[in-house]
Amino acid sequence: MNGNDRALLERLFRVAVMAADPETALRSTLPARPRGRTIVVGAGKGAAQLAAAFERLWDGPLEGVVVTRYGYGCPTRRIRVLEAAHPVPDAAGLAASRALFEAVRGLGPEDLVVALVCGGGSSLLPCPPGPLTLEDEADLNRALLASGAPISVMNAIRKHVSGIKGGRLAAAAHPARVVSLVVSDVPGDDPAQVASGPTIPDPLDRAAARALAASWRIALPPRVAAWLDGAEAAAPDPADPRFARTETRVIASARLSLEAAAAAAQAGGVPAVILSDAIEGEARDVGRVHAAIAREVATRGRPFARPAVILSGGETTVTLRGAGGRGGRNAEFLLAFAIAAEGLPVAALAADTDGIDGSEDNAGAFACGTSAGRLREAGLDPVACLGANDAWGAFDRLGDLFDTGPTGTNVNDFRAILVR
Template identity: 65%
Template structure:
């Protein structure tokens, strides 16, 4: 890949991230100050940056707590920021969640709760229900992450095994009004799915969760399966009367970020085509479809004429076959590199907009039509690495990793394929 193409793809990623900048996202979406207290709560990989932006924009006293991933905190003047584990919850996240619940316990109808919710909050808000433990919640996340199930199915299950997910955190704040400001990292931008919707109820029930378990052959530990079958009540429904005064706004999303990247490409003379902002499916299979489309464009100049840029977002999944190093974007790109091998005039980037893809410190990776050969030249079989879910090792060997560091936001996968 030429340095110019790598720089161009990096600029596209930066434009996508900038479109979800916390200050820009919050401007114009702040509620009116209440007669009583203003409490800010939040969770997610971008929650600390949103909290600091809220402090800068809010006129009046504010208090509260947000929880973010280790390494993602930024200093705030009035709001407490706690770091915890992601994607598997830990004791720090559980303690922060209890502190949030305590803060919400004595509010009145004159008070306002502002919930700053971004992707990653599902793991960071750990509050197992009576009958389950933190260890059970950790086991549940591990099983779901390895299952290959889509995010909607995983969230349907998580919501029924928590004291805060699925709108329950908003119930805990009653009678105070809750305004949820959401940075979406889910296909379709349903705010009830972001971070498993702690303050935004959705339609999922225990029956939905059990159906998802059956549909995706998810093998839960026996006590978790039994709990879901016998849980005392469903998560609150969207029409729950206690939540009728609450409001929710999606303030940043993958669609907005892809559109920003497209505008930048077109300003530089490259026609940009957004395939979708809501692509789901097994990462390696989605990659083969993208590679087939790129090959059609390259060899037959259809359905798009070259030069052009293909953009897509959403949230792919990985079914763990072996425990290698990497994440869904790295796995996508390794599969893409194999399927597009031998193609000239091709440059691709796949990365997570939060800056971290899976288990390592990279957001994703770069690849072109010669990446697979470069990996082999470094002594690694790319097909074997893909089979072992070890994309990080393959890209590290050919210096193809993309490591921007934590970005302070999270609108999910970003994929850009340049075809000249």
């Protein structure tokens, strides 16, 4: 990949991330000041940056606590920032859930709770219900992450195996007014799915969660399966009067970020098209489909002429097949794309807008029409790497990993394919 192509793709990623900048997103969506106290709670990989931005913008007294992933904190003055594990929850997350409940305890009708919610909150807020333990919730997360199920299915199950998700935190804040400000990282931007909706109830009941687990053949841990088969502590109903004074606003999303990237490409003289901001499915399959579209553009000039930048977003999934492989969903998407697009005049970047692709330290990677050939020259079989879920190892060997560090926001995956 030549330097100009890489610079263009990286610039489009930066533009997409800036479109979801916490302060920009919050500025026009602040709620009215209450007569009573203002309590800020929150969770997600961008929660600390949202809290810091909220402090700068709020013109009255406030207090509160948010939880983010280890290494994702930032300085704040009045809102306490806690850190916990992601994607598999730990004891620090358990303590953070207790701290959020404590923050909203004993509030009155003239108080305001502002919930800053973004992607990653599901893992950062463990709160095992009934007889279940933290290890049960961790086992559930491992099973979900290995299943290949879409994020909507994962979160539908998670919120029924929790004492804080599915609107339970908002119910605990009653009778205070609750305003949830949500940075969406889920396809379709359903705010109840982001971080499994700690302040937003969902009509999906426990029977539906069991049916989803069965249809996706998710190997639920036995203790979790037994809990889902019971009837204890059902998730709150959206019609519950405790939610009468709740309000939800989606303040940033993949759609807005992709539109900003498309405008930047156009301004730079390269036409841009957005396939969708809500693409789900197995990462390697989505990669092959994107390669087929790029091939059609490159060889036949349809459905649009080249040069062009093809943009898409959403959240793919990875079904674990190999043992010991490394690499997140964006790297796996790109490796499948590189194999299927070999020889084409293309350059591609796929990365998570939060700066972390899966459990590794890179945001994603770059690929082009020569990536598969260069892997073979380096002594690696790209097809074998894909079969072992070792896309990280493949792109690391090529020096094509994309590292950004934490970005302070999270609007899901960003994919850009340049067809020259």
